[in-house]
Amino acid sequence: RSVSPLLDKEALRVIGLLPKWIPAKQKGQAVRSRFTLPIAFSLNGGNDGTKDHQAEMKPDENGVYNLVDEPASFPGGMANCLKFLAENIKYPEDCKKEGIQGRVIAQFLIDKDGSIKDVKIVRGVHPSLDKESIRVIESMPRWTPGKVKGEPVKTKFTLPVAFKI
Numbered sequence: 001r002s003v004s005p006l007l008d009k010e011a012l013r014v015i016g017l018l019p020k021w022i023p024a025k026q027k028g029q030a031v032r033s034r035f036t037l038p039i040a041f042s043l044n045g046g047n048d049g050t051k052d053h054q055a056e057m058k059p060d061e062n063g064v065y066n067l068v069d070e071p072a073s074f075p076g077g078m079a080n081c082l083k084f085l086a087e088n089i090k091y092p093e094d095c096k097k098e099g100i101q102g103r104v105i106a107q108f109l110i111d112k113d114g115s116i117k118d119v120k121i122v123r124g125v126h127p128s129l130d131k132e133s134i135r136v137i138e139s140m141p142r143w144t145p146g147k148v149k150g151e152p153v154k155t156k157f158t159l160p161v162a163f164k165i
Helices: 005-017 050-056 078-088 093-098 127-138
Strands: 024-026 029-031 102-110 116-123 146-148 151-163
Touching: 024 078, 093 127, 102 127, 116 127, 127 151
Parallel strands: none
Antiparallel strands: 024 029, 102 116, 102 151, 146 151
16 A cells, blocks of 8 residues: 555665565465555654554454554464465365366454454455355454554454465
């Protein structure tokens, strides 16, 4: 999501300075994955910026926070999340037979108690793969919820689910 071309350029510059990340793994092999990193810009105005930052941490009309102090996390981290997906996805037979594969992008809410709610497909591949993505996400264990000022809050999470024959 763009704010302005100048701030976008600065965000990309800072991301370019990050050290190398440990890649996601599937079945023991390093795989490409996407990661969304929110970057907040604020004018200091002579204070420490906390007030501006906290002002942005407000829920939407559904009580969902887009910006949090601590993001929600799968038990054991993202590597365990990918392992869970790999171990629990049942490749739909119709898609196997037709050679259909691809990446389904799912979005869901992580409630204050870590439970998963309202799983939706943002970008689908095939109805059977989309349905399987929803099934496996709904079967996940409770996550550690996102937090604002140390308190658990409802957050949105986007997760790519890769299907490859």
